Amino acid sequence: MSDIEQPAGELWGREGFREDPYVTAETLEEAGDAPAVILPLGVWLGLTEEIRNASNRKIGVVVAPGESVEPLLPLLDSIPVIALEFPAFSDGRSYSKAELIKNQHHFKGELRAVGDVLIDQVAYMLRTGFDTMKVNHAVTLNRLAGHNLHDVPGYYQPGRGSHTVPGTYSWRRVPGA
């Protein structure tokens, strides 16, 4: 297949690449007057309710693999985007966090994967509930640009973006909403 050059830094979702409206900052001050910002978990939790819910800017949160998402669960309605970090492709904790946030606690905002994502993991991420991906892996970016998701024709578990198969086992699914 032909590989299409895709610059890092763009955001990918099921519809393709788009520009990321968010800036990532260590503090709110550092973000200046950016209308959309993603802050570290500790900083985000330290914001007042008033600032979090301010109508003039969106404030999202990024969670490292070693951090628990428990404190966010009662506050999900006030979060526009949660970014879960994948500093190494082999650290799979954020898949379970995605499951908790999206499927058990019905988070309505954008769930984002950030970091070292291999192309073979993208389909898994979409199924556990991730909406978007911000990827730094060149091969993955090229494959995403070529719409080659390494997906399979059927799944043996329930998951996002799939539906049941009438007449077969309850745990099976096929792709498609």
Add this chain to the structure above:
Amino acid sequence: MYRYDEFDHAFVSARVEQFKDQVERRLAGELTEEQFRPLRLMNGVYLQLHAYMLRVAVPYGTLSSRQMHKLAHIARRYDRGYGHFTTRQNIQYNWPALKDIPAVLDELASVEMHALQTSGNCIRNVTADHFAGAAADEVGDPRPYAEILRQWSSMHPEFSYLPRKFKIAVTGADRDRAAIQVHDIGLHLKKNESGELGFGVYVGGGQGRTPMVAKKVRDFLPVEDLLTYTTAIVRVYNLNGRRDNKYKARIKILVHETGTEEITRQIETEWQAIKETDLKLPQQDVDAIDAYFAPPNLVQRPEGWSELAAARKADPAFSAWVDQNVTPHKNPDYGVVTISLKPIGGIPGDATDAQMDLVADIAEKFSYDEIRVSHEQNLVLPHVAIADLRIVYDLLLTDGLATANAGLITDIISCPGLDYCALATARSIPVAQRISERFGNPERQADIGELKLKISGCINACGHHHVGHIGILGVEKKGEELYQISLGGSGDEICTIGDITGRGFSSEEIVDAIETIVDRYLEIRTDKEETFLATYRRVGAAPFKDALYSEVANAA
């Protein structure tokens, strides 16, 4: 046995196509070995000392004749004419060329087999009692549940990047032949007072460098909750298992560090949240899978008993084989035959292409087309009429497959060790071969009786030495191979980890040391009925240590 439907076929062929593309990219140099590594591991391809190794999944150790013929064909065409059956009820090929592996996977797919999840930090091939569906003492067949778990865990989106590999074993009898208490999850299929089927659930067992016996977290889990409860366990592990140290990453360490009570609470909390979700098993689905494992319609063969008596009288060697390698079947006209892959002085678990073909032919004619691979690295014919035992024995005899040593001291479990494995620190196969030769005399080993001897060539314990009645661990010390002995381990329902005797023995000394232990056992057992393990449990390590270290000291 389970048969693929269209869904399964499409899934497996899609995976083969993906891997073909990945292999082509690797061979073309587009992927480095490092980039290729996680991809090949997902397809069961390891890089060993000398070559790539392909590990093929044999789900819960069940094979048809057609599948066994295919395994023979692969050994002949793509390898050096043999394969190695493993302690995970799988088969490994040691010498396939990388360029051929996609073709091998195609061949496997044509008989509903694959190599998925035989490596990597995911839920591995689910194992089960190798006598499932046949053993006289069985409460229920564990294989339908192993099959449901196999499907559910296949390419699981949430659980494919766990802290470490994850192994599940299921047994369907009180006598545990699947070693469930040394698995990450052990499931004991049983009935409650009202006669309903469910599972005793054990979590956090394992061997490796920190051996642990699993803790029971639930006495009775209804069948409908199998997948929700398993999900809860694996989720708690995925979120909280250690990732800072590869050697502390298995769930056994999490259970140990968290405490059984607290981990049980966490699992139960998670389970309550997902108990009533899509993964709750409808009875009709359980029944549909169960139907695949319906027992074969066994023809009544009562004539076997008188024929057997006559045949045994006529041939003591045959009689010894029946005593040792045939166990009771649910149907009294039938027996369960263990085909020993432990010929005296041979390589434990190895089978040639011709032997695999022979076993497949015998199974087709005399065992209702069914074969099992045991975690003890033997093969099993689950449904052989007593009346056919003599002819089956004669056929096995034609290619060295009638060794009468199932459960005896020469029925050794051994990992591949330094002869193949990149992780090994010592050789294990040659030690197994020498012990086998030392105790090879049929009368002598029959007199010694049941004795499970297991050898690992490194601390990862693939040879299960921790649960050997006698365990041997090969380590490297100052450039020399040194063998440490442990005693009193057991992987059955009374699960124990063996006790290390003391300083290790050199390669030259180790066989003598084993003989010293065995001789001491023969001296102190109350009678022939008291097995080595029973004697050890009665007297403890002292008499054996005494014999071992005083005698060797004297000899030196």
